[in-house]
Amino acid sequence: MSHTFRAAVIPARDRHDLLTECVGSVVDQVDQVIIIDNLSDPPIDVEQWHGRVGVVRIPLDPPNISTFWNTGIALADANAHRAGADQWDIAVLNSDVVVPAGWVQTLSTAMRSTTAVLAYPDQHGGREQLLHTKATPVDLRQRITGYAYLLRGETGLRLDEAMAWWYSDDDLDWRAREQGGALLVPGIPVDHRCPNEAMDERPELTTQAGRDRETFARKWGRTPW
Numbered sequence: 541m542s543h544t545f546r547a548a549v550i551p552a553r554d555r556h557d558l559l560t561e562c563v564g565s566v567v568d569q570v571d572q573v574i575i576i577d578n579l580s581d582p583p584i585d586v587e588q589w590h591g592r593v594g595v596v597r598i599p600l601d602p603p604n605i606s607t608f609w610n611t612g613i614a615l616a617d618a619n620a621h622r623a624g625a626d627q628w629d630i631a632v633l634n635s636d637v638v639v640p641a642g643w644v645q646t647l648s649t650a651m652r653s654t655t656a657v658l659a660y661p662d663q664h665g666g667r668e669q670l671l672h673t674k675a676t677p678v679d680l681r682q683r684i685t686g687y688a689y690l691l692r693g694e695t696g697l698r699l700d701e702a703m704a705w706w707y708s709d710d711d712l713d714w715r716a717r718e719q720g721g722a723l724l725v726p727g728i729p730v731d732h733r734c735p736n737e738a739m740d741e742r743p744e745l746t747t748q749a750g751r752d753r754e755t756f757a758r759k760w761g762r763t764p765w
Contacts, residue, residue, distance in 0.1 A: 544652075545625035546570040546644055547693075549612030551605055552635040553578040558733060559635040560588075566631060567592055569644040571623070574615050576608040602744060606699035606708040613691070613698060620693055627652075628693035637688045638731040646728050647690040656723035657697060658716035660689035663729050670724040675714035677764050684713035684722060688730045695719060700759075706749035707756040710764040 548570045552559045559575070567573050573593040577584045579601060586593040596615065598608060613630055620628035629648045633639070643661070651659035654671055664681040672678060686709030691697055697716060699708040716722040738745055757763050 543625065544648065545620040545623050545628035545693075546572075546631070546648070547616035547619060547628070548573045548631040548633055548644075549576070549609060549616060550574070550633050550635050551576040551578060551608035551612070552580060552584060553603070553738075554580050555635055555734070556580070556584065559584065561638055562633060562635050563589065563593060565638045565640075566633065566644065569639070569642070570629075570631065572616070572619055574612045576612050578603050578608060602704070602748065604701060604704040606701040606703055609699045609708075610701065613693075617693060617696070626694070630691040630693045632689055632691065634687035634732070636732065636734040636737070638733070639688065640728055640730070643728050643730070644690065647725055650725045651690060651692060651723050654721060654723055656716070656721040657692040657695045657719050658684070658689060658713065658721075659723040659725055660685045661728045661730055662724050662726040663732075665729075666724070666726050669726060671721045672713075672717050672724070673721045675717050675760065677762065680765055682724050683764060684709050685730070685732075686710070687732055687735070692720075703752040703755050704748055705745050705752055707752040707764075711756055711759065714760065714764075 548566045575595040577595050577597045579599055584595050586595050616630045631644050647659045700711045713722050
């Protein structure tokens with residue numbers, strides 16, 4: 541079997557110490573880490589990783605996290621093609637996440653043993669691997685962990701940029717179910733250190749999340765919760 545090229549995509553704004561820990565947890569599990577820097581002050585310095593990490597600066601405010609994710613995913617696709625890969629994995633992580641050793645390999649092996657095009661960790665102590673194939677609400681303990689998941693890169697999945705701050709991960713999850721499945725994988729939870737911190741600090745993002753919920757509902761005729 542040919543080598544599966546692997547990349548990690550991490551949007552970031554400030555929180556430099558958290559980002560350093562995030563990158564440190566995943567850099568040895570992938571071929572390349574791509575950081576999308578949205579107006580960090582000071583800008584993110586990747587010299588400490590000696591060429592193993594790249595950074596793209598996107599000065600977009602208010603932010604559109606779906607745009608950031610898509611930019612990184614497109615770069616990962618391009619690098620996989622450049623490497624001659626016929627299949628590739630793309631880990632998408634928030635900058636406040638720390639993943640355990642072997643996380644990417646475990647998710648990839650599970651995902652590629654099924655028809656799934658998306659895989660994500662069970663954060664609630666479940667023991668059963670579940671393949672979701674219907675675009676419909678599920679137990680919230682089984683929905684996508686939007687802060688840490690893996691894509692089957694060659695499928696070309698992208699986030700819907702009409703949802704700028706929230707719900708585009710659920711939209712991706714539902715589309716993945718229709719294109720082969722979204723796989724919940726037990727036993728490899730991540731450490732999510734500061735959930736919703738940005739929304740607590742910037743009330744306008746809460747307002748945007750409400751608009752994103754309305755966009756999701758118009759698109760699918762229902763919401764994920």
